[in-house]
Amino acid sequence: MMKIVFISSLYPPEIMGGAEIVVKNIATELIKRGHEVIIITTGRETKIEDLGNIKIYRLKLNLYFLLEFTSQHISKRLLWQVVDLLNVEAYRKIRRILEAESPDIVHMHNFKGLSPLSFKAVKDSGIPLVFTAHDYSPICLRSNLLNGKSEICHGGNIACSSYNKIQKTIISDKPDAVTAPSKFVLDKLESEGLFRDAEKIVLPNPIEGERKPCEKTYDVIDILFVGSLSKHKGPDILIKSFRKVEGDNLRLRIAGKGPMEDELRKLAKGDDRIIFHGFLAGDELESLYRMANLTILPSICFEAFGMVILESFMNSTPVIASRIGGIPELVRDGYNGFLFEPGNSHELCILIKKILDDPSILRELENGAYESTSLYDIDMIIDQLLDIYRVYMG
Secondary structure (H helix, E strand, O other), rough: EEEEEEEOOOOOOOOOOOHHOOOOOOOOOOOOOHHOOEEEEOOOEEEEEEEEOEEEEEOOOOOOHHHHHHHHHHHHHHHHHHHOOHHHHHHHHHHHHHHOOOOEEEEEOOOOOOOOHHHHHHHHHOOEEEEEOOOOOOOOOOOOOOOOOOOEEOOOOHHHHHHHHHHHHHHOOOEEEEEOOOOHHHHHHHHHHOOOOOOOOOOOEEEEEOOOOOOOOOOOOOOOOOOOOHHHHHEEEHHHHHOOOOOEEEEEEEEOOOHHHHHHHHHHOOOEEEEEEOOHHHHHHHHHHOOOEEEEEOOOOOOOOOOOHHHHHOOOEEEEEEEEOOOOOOOOEOOOEEEOOOOOOOHHHHHHHHHHHOHHHHHHHHHHHHHHHHHHHHHHHHHHHHHHHHHHHH
């Protein structure tokens, strides 16, 4: 039996994105296998709690809680970032917890709010460290390689560059192994000079839940978009492409919320084939996946992985997606979907028309989509993760 500490910016019920769900799913599976899991995370107040046989240290370490960050005035956001960069209190508290718990290994996930000094706390404790890069936070203050206009960043300002340089200096030589859900993420980090001495391993995010092959109908071609209604996710590109395709036997369902919603509703105005569902989760979202003939992911940002793709595949739904970031590692052109150049609404339009003209194309893609999910089975991923732990535990 192993004693494992997970360090994660957030942990359910506090959730910002998919990483927290991945951490919870992995922790739960490890507990089922008889291992002891302890979580160190941020909190609205400092406290210790037990949740599903998992001991959780929630630490209040900054001016305000991480989930309150976006609602703050820019001056308070800047101050929060400065405190986080060199948060000695975070270092001391994490170091004390590690000394008290004496784990066999530490697995670091997202660390925003816990300070880059959390890496040093682990290293100074002499405990093996595995780090999973769920995004680009080791090299980007915003974690997504986008600038303030939600466009791909090609350098950043002096303040941002200085922050990243200091952070990289703190964390770069600390992990024994670095994993990421895609090779693209690992290559990006390596190109920036990070983690040169660490072993680098592609370890996909696991699927939790039952794979459900389902029979599709083709009287109406149902297209699904799931995600934030934000510029970098490309929902405007999808709507523009969709509106160029004629036919009453076509429908676009949009599941999500975000800053572009009003603009997108204006783009869709007058086209009754476009339906906005708002944010959906659980059974409601799954029913849309099962109904859909096709999910479209028109991102213009460097997606690290794309859980939407796997959620679609689990329900035998093929995916059309941008050829960017880690997406091509999931979507295989002509096998479980199609790829198109990011931002190219004309190419996307042609692909939609191609499927509308010959829906039989979807049948083989559906089989490929369903079969693809076998690579992301949670039991298989946990086996791989435990093998990594054993290597560094000696």
